Amino acid sequence: MFTTVLVANRGEIARRVIRTLRRMGIRSVAVYSDADAAEPHVREADVAVRLGPARPAESYLNIARIVDAAVRAGAEAIHPGYGFLSENAAFAQAVSDAGLVFIGPGVEALEVMGDKIRAKQRVTRDGVPVIPGIAEPGLDDDALTAAxxxxGYPVLIKPSAGGGGKGMLDVSDPSELPEALRAARRVAATAFGDDTLFLERLVTAPRHxxxxxxxxxxxxxxxxxxxxxxxxxxxxxxxxExxxxxxxxxxxxxxxAAACAVARSVDYRGAGTVEFLVSAEQPGEFFFMEMNTRLQVEHPVTELVTGIDIVEQQLRIAAGEPLAVEQEQIRLSGHAVEARVYAEDDQFLPQAGRVLELRLPDEVRVDSGIAGGSVIGGDYDPMLAKIIAHAGTREHAFAALARALERTVVLGVTTNTRFLHGLVTDPGVLSGDFDTTxxxxxxxxxxxxxxPETTWRAAALALHADAWRSAPTDSVWAAPTGWRLGGAPRGIDYRLSxxxxxxxxxxxxxxxxxxxxSSPAACRAVDGALLVHIDGLTTTIEAARDDDVLWLHDxxxxxxxxxxxxxAATAHARGAADDAAPELRSPMPGTVVAVAADDGTHVAEGDTILVIEAMKMEHRITAPRAGRVDLHVGHGQAVARDAVVATVVPDDQETSDERGRAEPGDHPAPTPHEGDQSEHRTR
Structure with a gap:
């Protein structure tokens, strides 16, 4: 068995691998970018090596730097985790060339299964059923359009390299195909360094x-x-699950048996996952999709129902040991379900920020890569943690997960925990009646x-409590009472959005x-949280303030x-009143990866102006109306969330120069309290 292993990854998966290494008495080596220098995986490893700047190409995707780090740290093997270089055949070859062990399959298996076109061709020869489509190397856009x-529509565009759903797009109408192909190639080239695409028939009501x-x-x-x-x-x-x-x-x-046949077809070694599409109407029929030649994000649910540490098995297999368990010894015990907590908003757009407060449930398994103070940026995948519950039955496992999500508190960055809770308590999901759509x-x-009304009140009450804590105790003038001469204190107004x-x-x-x-309410601090009494109900809330934002977990x-x-209210009202040139803002921090409209040219309503990529996801910025586009950013430029990236001067409005010559008073701004209900824009 190895004495030292380098983990070529970050976040929760690096911590997960380090946990097994520690249990087995193996020295762990972490690697990190500048953005991750203070993150938990760096602190938990026995030794850590800096790779470079935050950009993956200069850190976690830099093969030479990772191999050099392993050699300098005295590692005998490298565990790639998942994502980044985990399915990169060149990386596996470089590890082997350096005299180290790659904890994963051989180069041939990586090459064949990493190329979905070759993979489909290989398993078809072995009689494994595949989804109808076209999977040939070198297909250009014209060939794909004809195919x-x-x-027949709908079709599914898939990159031949990589995985994780990146670059996959479904197209239901021929008019959507040209732009979808461009977008899929762009994502595939960025994420995998290979923009080869193929097509499959989109199976309706499928199960994955x-x-x-x-x-x-x-x-x-x-x-x-x-x-x-x-x-x-x-x-x-x-x-x-x-x-x-x-x-x-x-x-x-x-x-x-079909999955094992797929693995044998490439002389597979290590842990891998074979993915199938199964018809919800005909669950006995299944089609091969692809093989992931690495550890999977969702491996904990399998570990919980089998009692097998899959990372330990990877290490033992890589060290040359035979499997210590037979197929007939595998027994599934109970049920496990996992929810992925992402830094994203209600539209599933990646979000960024600093974690001000973090409380994770301790009654279930939690695999997390963050801690209080962690900075969530746009360079990496937005997954923050996995909450995993295991129980004797499916019903009890989902109930335990729902309770655990209620106890998952992340303040400082927007997450999807509310959405996850709604999903795991949804009657259709609980009945097992669902599919990939x-x-x-x-x-x-x-x-x-x-x-909810009670949440609005709790937010105002939390701010009020903070104001009282901050006020000097010996000054009646500074106390937040709304004191006034000759009358009873009127209280303090808190304006929130x-x-x-x-x-x-x-x-x-x-x-x-x-x-x-005017409704009775009360709150007091208890164990770092606030005990709030509103409308006859007492609730514990978590709150944290970051400049002009109050984060509240209810x-x-x-x-x-x-x-x-x-x-801010005055600026907001003035901005809402001036609708001559709508500002187009980035909904997420990211990088401009495509500019579809030239500066100063005319665009139609709905035209794509530019494309922003963050955390392996693309978002199109489109024209809200016809007009002249004025660009404020260029290709390759990094942008912050809510940054103005372009304006569109409508056809029926004067030019920006003419607006600059307008007489004062032409566009009077309303006062902040005139009832403007438009969305507040942060500046």
Missing amino acids: AAQI IEVQVLADEHGRVIHLGERECSLQRRHQKVIE APSPLIDEDTRERIG TIDRRIAERAPAEV CDGEERTLRVAGRPEAASVD GHGARAFRIIDRD
């Missing part, structure tokens, strides 16, 4: 089932049962969630005996309340 017409396999170098291959991964958006999994509620024992045996349908059908709504709430009295908008998820002062 799509023959396959994957099978975990283990294979040693002595020819033995076993599977550890299946995982249900159908709850996904943008082809990225959100909820995973094991076993699948769709699969019966007979199908489990057949699909497991379920989340997309739920999003299209759901109404915008309103901020949250989820597009704006409210002003008046809080009077000391926090422990106050009123909010037991169902965190919300960001922007504190609006008089200057």
Whole structure:
């Protein structure tokens, strides 16, 4: 067995691998970029080596630097984790050339299964059923367009290299195909260094089932049962469980045997996952999609139902040991379900920020890569943590996960915990009636969630309590009472904005005996949180303030309340009144990867102006109306969230020069309290 192993990854997966290394008495070496210098995986390893700047190409994707770090640290092997270089054949070859062991499959398996076109051709020869489509190397856009017409719409565009859903786009109409192909090639080239694409028929109402396999170098291959991964958006999994509620024992045996056959076809070694599409209407029928030649994000659910540490098995296989377990010894015990906590908003756009407060549940398994103070930027995947519950039945496992999500507190960056909670308590999900399109349908059908009245009051009360804590105790003038000469104190007005709504709430009295908008309320600090009493109910809330933003967790998820002062309100009102040249803002921190419109040219409503990429996801900025576009950024430029990237001067308005010559008073701005209800724009 190895004495020292370098983990060529970051975040929760690096911590996960380090945990097993420590248990096995193996010295761990972490690597890090400048952005991750203070992150938990760096502190938890026995030794850590700096790779370079935050940009992945200069750090986690730099093969030479990682191999050099391993050699200098005295490592005998490198564990790639998942993502980054984990399925890169050149990386595996470089590790071997340096006299080190790559903890993963051989180069041939990586090359064949890393190329989805070759993979489909290989397994087809072995009789494994595949999805109808076209999978040939070197197809240009014209060839793909012609093939799509023959396959029939809808079709699914897939990059031949890589995985994780990146670059996959479904197209239902021929008019959408040209831009979808350009976008898919752009993402594939950025994420995998290879823009080769192929097409598959988009299977309606499909279930995404994957099978975990283990294979040693002595020819033995076993599977550890299946995982249900159908709850996904943008082809990225959100909820995973094991076993699948769709699969019966007979199908489990057949699909497991097919997965083992796929592994044998490339003389596989180590842990891998074979992914299948299964028809919800015909669960006994399945189609091979691809093989992931690495550890999977969702491997914990398999570990919990089998009792097998998959990372330990990877290490033992890489060290040349034979598998110590036979297929007939594998037993699935109970049910496990995992939820991925992402830094993203209600539209699934990546978010950034500093973690001000972090509390994770201790009654379930949590694999997390963050800590209080962690900075979430736009350079890496937005997944922050995985919350995993295990129980005797599926019903109890989902109930335990729901309770754990209620206790998951991340303040300082917007996350999807509220959405996850709604998903794992959804009646359709609980009944097992879902497929890979379920989340997309739920999003299209759901109404915008309103901020509860009690949450508005709790936010104002939390600010009031903070004001009292900060006020000098010996000054009646500084106390937040709203004191006035000749009359009773009127209280303090707090103007807040949250989820597009704006409210002003008046809080009077000391926090422990106050009123909010004349309704009795009270709060006091308990164990670092606030115990709030509103409308006859007592609730524990977590709150943290970051400049003009109050973050509040009310037991169902965190919300960001922007504190609006008089200057901000005035600027907001003036900005709303001047609609001559709408500002187009970046919805997320990222990098401009494409500019579709030249500066000063005319665009039509809906035209793409530029494309911003962050955390392996692209977002198009489109023209809200016809007019002349004025660009404020260029290709390759980094932009902050809410940064103005372009303006569009409408056809029916004067030019910007003419507006500059307008007489004062032509566009009077309303006062901040004239009832403007437009969305507040941060500046």
